[in-house]
Amino acid sequence: MELNETSRLVIRELLERHTGQQITPEREWRIGTALAGLFRKYDIANVDQLVCLLTMPGKEKLEKAVVEALLNNETYFFRDQAYFDLLAQRILPDLRKARSDTRRIRIWSSGCSTGQEALSIAMIFADNPAAWADWTVEIVGTDVSASAVAAAKAGRYTQFEIQRGLGVAQMLSYFRENNSRWEADPALHRRVTFRQANLLSGPPSGDPFDLVLCRNVLLYFTPQTRERAFASLAKGTASDGWLMLGAGETSAGLTDAFAPADCGSSFYRKVAANTPAAAPRRARAA
Structure with missing residues (x-):
């Protein structure tokens, strides 16, 4: 779909102003498809x-509807399985040892979309009940999309969604089929709290x-907006905490608050x- 320059600028500015994301x-190419409904x-x-x-005048409701339609809520259970294997086999055992005195762990899924990522983490804990007995595990999922968070709170997935990333045993253990939808088991769903929030506004409280x-x-952020996002992530991460990014993302050149893990x-x-590596970043040249 061809857009004239005015339309292009208005749509781009609207999404960036509300979410920080850039088209x-x-x-x-996806604007026409995203807005069709x-x-x-x-x-x-x-x-x-x-x-x-x-x-x-009175455009606010329409603006929100446009932003919701333009957001990319693509997600699925155990997306990039190898990374979740590392979580289960390396990162969570590391945290279990480091937090043995308090027996408490807090996890934040930022950009949780419709909830599959946060529920995948919850399943890792549920799969190993003996290791986490008497622990307090708090999982918080946040997303800028109101409709995505509503779907995450409902915990109901289509046959297509439930099959993306889950094996038959996981489906039957943690979900129940009801009227052509698969509902997360209440015991699993209660492990996660979902909230609508913009990453750029700071981390969840607590x-x-x-x-x-x-x-x-x-x-989907500009380099400048990524710096703001990393500042929010750093503010919300414990001094010895872990950060997991997507496969195509990096902190290099954007923050000194995080260093690559081994x-x-x-x-x-x-x-x-x-530490010297966490010294304030030098201001950019004008």
């Missing part, structure tokens, strides 16, 4: 008409998190504030 020229709902003919409506997952979120790409450790 690059390479991603403009909204066009039918509001009887809008095309993007140009939409842009005109967005300039009128103590710092021992493990933070922020996967395939930074891809267990492969995508995993980072929080850098103590009093």
Whole structure:
């Protein structure tokens, strides 16, 4: 779909203002597809008409609907299985040892979408009840999308969604089929708290998190916005905590608060504030 320059700028500015995400020229192709349902709902003919409506009084509801439609909520259970294997075999045992005095772990899934990532983490704990007996494990999932968070709170998935990343044994152990939907077992679903929140506004309240997952979120930010995101992630991560990014994401050149871990790409450790590596980054040249 071809967009004129005015429409392109209005749509790009709207999404970035509400979420910090940027629509690059390479991603403009998906605007028409993403907005198709909204066009039918509001009887809008095309993007140009939409842009005109967005300039009128009382546009707030329509703006929110446009932003929701443009957000990419792609996710599935145990996405990139090898990374979840590392969580189960290396990172969580490391945290279990480090937190043996308090027997308490906090985990933040930032950009949790419709909940599959956070529930995947919950399943790791549920699969090993003896190791985590008498532990307090708090998992918090946040996302800027209200509709995604509502879906995560409902914990109901289609046949297609439930099969993406889950084996038959996991499906039958942790989900129940009900009217062509698969509902997360209440005992599993209660392990996670879902909230609507923008990563750029700061971390969820409470103590710092021992493990933070922020996967395939930074891809849609400008370098400057990524710096803001890393500042929020650093604020929410414990001094010896872990950060897990997506396969195509890195902290290099964007923050000194995290350093690559020794267990492969995508995993980072929080850098103590009093170490040279955590010194304030030099301001950019004007």
